[in-house]
Each structure stands twice: as structure tokens, then as C-alpha cells.
Amino acid sequence: MTLRPILLALCLAASLPVAAAAPYRSAQQILDASPASDWRTPAPENTLYMELDAGRVVIELAPGFAPRHVANIRTLAREGFWDGTSIYRVQDNFVAQFGDAEADDPGKAKNLGTAKRKLPAEFERDMSGLAFDVLPDADGWAPQAGFADGFAAGRDVQSGKAWMAHCYGVVGAGRNLEADSSIGAELYVVIGQSPRQLDRNITQVGRVIQGIELLSALPRGPEPMGFYADAAQRTPIRAVHLASEVPAAERTRLQILRTDTQTFRDMVEARRNRRDDFYKRPAGHIDLCNVPLPVRLAKE
Amino acid sequence: MTLRPILLALCLAASLPVAAAAPYRSAQQILDASPASDWRTPAPENTLYMELDAGRVVIELAPGFAPRHVANIRTLAREGFWDGTSIYRVQDNFVAQFGDAEADDPGKAKNLGTAKRKLPAEFERDMSGLAFDVLPDADGWAPQAGFADGFAAGRDVQSGKAWMAHCYGVVGAGRNLEADSSIGAELYVVIGQSPRQLDRNITQVGRVIQGIELLSALPRGPEPMGFYADAAQRTPIRAVHLASEVPAAERTRLQILRTDTQTFRDMVEARRNRRDDFYKRPAGHIDLCNVPLPVRLAKE
Numbered sequence: 030m031t032l033r034p035i036l037l038a039l040c041l042a043a044s045l046p047v048a049a050a051a052p053y054r055s056a057q058q059i060l061d062a063s064p065a066s067d068w069r070t071p072a073p074e075n076t077l078y079m080e081l082d083a084g085r086v087v088i089e090l091a092p093g094f095a096p097r098h099v100a101n102i103r104t105l106a107r108e109g110f111w112d113g114t115s116i117y118r119v120q121d122n123f124v125a126q127f128g129d130a131e132a133d134d135p136g137k138a139k140n141l142g143t144a145k146r147k148l149p150a151e152f153e154r155d156m157s158g159l160a161f162d163v164l165p166d167a168d169g170w171a172p173q174a175g176f177a178d179g180f181a182a183g184r185d186v187q188s189g190k191a192w193m194a195h196c197y198g199v200v201g202a203g204r205n206l207e208a209d210s211s212i213g214a215e216l217y218v219v220i221g222q223s224p225r226q227l228d229r230n231i232t233q234v235g236r237v238i239q240g241i242e243l244l245s246a247l248p249r250g251p252e253p254m255g256f257y258a259d260a261a262q263r264t265p266i267r268a269v270h271l272a273s274e275v276p277a278a279e280r281t282r283l284q285i286l287r288t289d290t291q292t293f294r295d296m297v298e299a300r301r302n303r304r305d306d307f308y309k310r311p312a313g314h315i316d317l318c319n320v321p322l323p324v325r326l327a328k329e
Numbered sequence: 330m331t332l333r334p335i336l337l338a339l340c341l342a343a344s345l346p347v348a349a350a351a352p353y354r355s356a357q358q359i360l361d362a363s364p365a366s367d368w369r370t371p372a373p374e375n376t377l378y379m380e381l382d383a384g385r386v387v388i389e390l391a392p393g394f395a396p397r398h399v400a401n402i403r404t405l406a407r408e409g410f411w412d413g414t415s416i417y418r419v420q421d422n423f424v425a426q427f428g429d430a431e432a433d434d435p436g437k438a439k440n441l442g443t444a445k446r447k448l449p450a451e452f453e454r455d456m457s458g459l460a461f462d463v464l465p466d467a468d469g470w471a472p473q474a475g476f477a478d479g480f481a482a483g484r485d486v487q488s489g490k491a492w493m494a495h496c497y498g499v500v501g502a503g504r505n506l507e508a509d510s511s512i513g514a515e516l517y518v519v520i521g522q523s524p525r526q527l528d529r530n531i532t533q534v535g536r537v538i539q540g541i542e543l544l545s546a547l548p549r550g551p552e553p554m555g556f557y558a559d560a561a562q563r564t565p566i567r568a569v570h571l572a573s574e575v576p577a578a579e580r581t582r583l584q585i586l587r588t589d590t591q592t593f594r595d596m597v598e599a600r601r602n603r604r605d606d607f608y609k610r611p612a613g614h615i616d617l618c619n620v621p622l623p624v625r626l627a628k629e
Contacts, residue, residue: 119546121541121542121545121546122497122541122545152609152610166469167467167469168469169466169467169468169469169614169615169616170612170614170616196522197422197521197522206606206607208609221497221521221522221545222496222497222521222522222523222618222619223522223619224619225612225616225619226600226603226608226611226612226615226619228612229609229610230607230608230609230610241421241422242421242549245421245422245521245545245549246419246421246545246546246547246548246549247546248542248546249542249545249546300526303526306506307506307530308526308530309452309508309529309530310452310529310530311526312470312525312526312528314469314470315469315526316469316470316525316616318522319522319523319524319525319526
């Protein structure tokens, strides 16, 4: 190559329009620069601690979506229903389920104490009064997808309904065939590809905000649907208590990013279009369940 | 309520149009009724066996998408490159990665034998000559989504390109910042929510068709990105060999459902609209990575 074509190429390159893009900041850089006011502390009465031998799993409850179930779960936790129960089902790429392994056997089922034995299904709620931070991209499972009350959610303006979305870490109330057969005693946690087909078909009650890996890395149950027929293979649960019932010094002080903030919107955009040195082709898209909802330990 | 309005209601109900829907068959019922010709046997030279203390993980390679990488992987397997290596990274809701934990240390890195040290990136391929079974629903990450050559894939008719999609169980070739820095020696397996943002950014080489739970249930690495700094925490790999190099009697005889069959299309529809007694509101939609690609043991 002689000098002439090289110079020509350089001049051509210099004349190309250059997008005046702001320097790219990664999601982590955006979070690091966020003001304290962008973060909220989950209410202790909406926070469950599941104590396993391996550590603590922290769940934020969703009374805005499932008030009756959450009220029952609070009763069950206060009365120690789950203490000494187990994780009795772990199905790969689907769910870990816990509670009373003998719940279906009237002769062996654990006493439910003062908890309600019957609740209405809470698959969805009226969207009125619920702030909804819509994501920029279309969703295949819902007319609108976004975040509401701190949870991934779907919304249908036409029917006026909103509902929680089955993303990784979501906690749902196991039920039988009848829509109103869940009471919040048997709970499952999503540990795989988001099973969004369950949206609006089951009552969701919250999501794991810390310690999901204590559930997702459990050995899968050998029976159909991931059950352990052998009780010795189940993972014992020491206790499931409300944070509000635990001494303040023993609480896990977590904060969750608010989704009505510029920080959240910037983080979503940084994930939609990754412009760091690794990505050669930013997707220009993000699915609801690929959006992380950041959780951090409160600064002392 | 008197008799009259009851009769009126009955007559009204009887006059409503009734969809002449075929009786619902579950995905399993559809599979059970499938002819043998709907199933294919992966070629032994495209099948990898990863032998762990806990059992065997079976991977089907994708030479149709990444011919150069697959050729190198065959060389590495034949020369026993992975024998005695480890799974050295398990990041929750993301990937399990295996190979030579010391690959980045020139003083300790394992000899690559006759394998190539440099390969072009194989992020996508020309769509010409590639049969593509398009799914009925829109996909946010690709103009078209479906299955090609036995793998979940995206396609862009405008650019004429097709590529594998990062669904649960997909195997990809780890790389550094440069697009052409992978050679197939360091491999990762998706064990969480599909990270589709990696599509067209990394060379995918196959997918796990059996034994994924031996990877997905491993303890997560405590270091950033799920690495284990402590070598003792890594999971030893006894061997990774091609099925074609293993005596016939020791092979796992698997069959995979063809995606160009009515059985597959019926199964997808049964998953898009679940009309069994459990589901109260069929989704009418399915995302690419929610479509199972059935694998079964060959009948004797």
C-alpha cells in the first residue's frame, strides 16, 4: 500500500459523522454514583428470613400484590410454622419448594395454627394506585412490562390489571388445581429460566433479595418434578421468621434500588446497550427478567 | 332465582358459539404419541462426554454454527486436554465454566497439543443452506427466533445471518476482549436466565443434552464472577471425550426431537396455550428459551 491510499482512507474516516455519545458507564459505575435517596430499605414486617444450616435467605414480601397471602404468611412465620420443615422439592431450571412435606396427608400435616385455611386467589390486582415504571422494550407475555412496588411486573391498561412476573428469585404460593387453593404455607422460589407462563395463574408473594444461591445450588430431587421421596435428602429449615420479630442486631440490613429513579433507568439502558470493550454488538433490547434489581448491604 | 331466568340463561349459554377445539393434549402426551422418525440420534463425533465424579454430562456440538471451534474441540478432546482439569467458575444465574484454571498463566498453562491457538470468531453464519423452523411469536432479541440444526437460534433475513441463542444449557467458548480470542478450550454452560445479550458476541459451540443438573447445582464460587480462588473448591473433571472415541457399549444412547416435525409444532402450541386443569389463563405466547427441546433415551 502506498502513502496516497492510506492518506485517502484517513481523510475519509475523519469525515465520517461521529456520534456525540456520552462516555459509556457500566451498570456498576452507575450504581456506584447513585445518591443514597435512590435506595429504599424493605420494611421489616415485609421481610422474611429463612435460616438454613448453610446461611440465611432473605425474602421481600409483596403485600401490594398479594395482601391476603402476605398477611397469612406473617401469621405462619410468627407462629413458627416453618421451623423444622424442609425444602422438599428442587426441580432443575424451575423451582425450589419448601414448607411442610406432609401437607397433603391429613394424618401427618403440620398444624396451621391461627393461619387461614382458605384464601382467594391473588393472581392480579387493579392497576389503579400502583406506580408502574414501564421498560422501553416490548414483552411477549404482557402488554406492558416493568417494575411496580419493587417487583418485576406486567400490566394491561385495557383490563386495568397488574401482576407480578415470574422472574428468577420470585416466590410464589404453591397451589393445587383450584385457583383458590393456596394459603402461602407451601412456597416455591424460581431458580431457572423465567416460567412466565405461570403469570396470572398463581399467587406470587415476594422475591428472594439475598441468598438465592443457597436454594439454586441444592441437589435436584430425583423424583418426578424434583421431589425427594427420601426425607433424609431434604434440606432442613431451621426457621422462617419475619425480620420485625428478629432483634435489630441480628437483621440483615439490605437496601434495594428504587425503580422510579434516573439511576435505575440509566442502569437499564446500560444493560440494553452494553458498550464496554467486551460487547461487539449491543443488543438494543432487554427482557423484563434480564433486568437486575440491585440489592446492597446498607453502609454502616 | 325463579325458573324463568334460569331457563333463559341456559338458552343463552347454549346459543353462544363454541370453539370446536380438539381435546387438549399435554406436551408429554404429544411426545408419547410421536413416531420414531420424529427423533434423531446426535452423531457420535458431535457428542462430548464430560465425566465427573457425580456422573456424565452430555453435550451436543454445533458444527453447523461453529465449524472451526468444533474441529478444535474435537482435537482437544482426542488429545485429552480436559482430562484432569476442572470446573473453576460457577456464577449464580449465569454460567458454569470449565477447562484449564491456569490458562491465563503462561508458566502454568496446560499444553494445547496440536489444537489451534488462534481461530476466527464464529458469532454467526450465513443463513443460506440452513433450515430454520420459525417460532410463532415475536422475539425481542432477534428479528426471527426458532430452531436450526437442532439448536435454539436467531435469524435476520435482512443481513442474511443466523446465530445460536444463549438459552439454558448452551455451551459457549469463553473469550477475552478480542472477538477472535476463543479457541474452544475454556467453555461455559448457561445455568440461569437466558443471557441473550451475549448472542452474536461470543462463539457458541453446542448445548448440554443430559446431566445439566450436575453443573447447575454446583456450589457457587465465592470470588467475583463465581470463580473459586481455592483450587480445592473446584470440581475435578475426570475426562472430556468424544462419544466416537468411547466404546459403543459405554455410550449414552440419546435421541433428540426433530424441530421440523408436526410433533414439535404441536408441543410448542401445547406450551404456548396450556389448557390443562391447572392453567386458568393460557399465555398465548412462548419465548424461545422457554421452548424445551426434548431428549430421551433410545429404546432398546
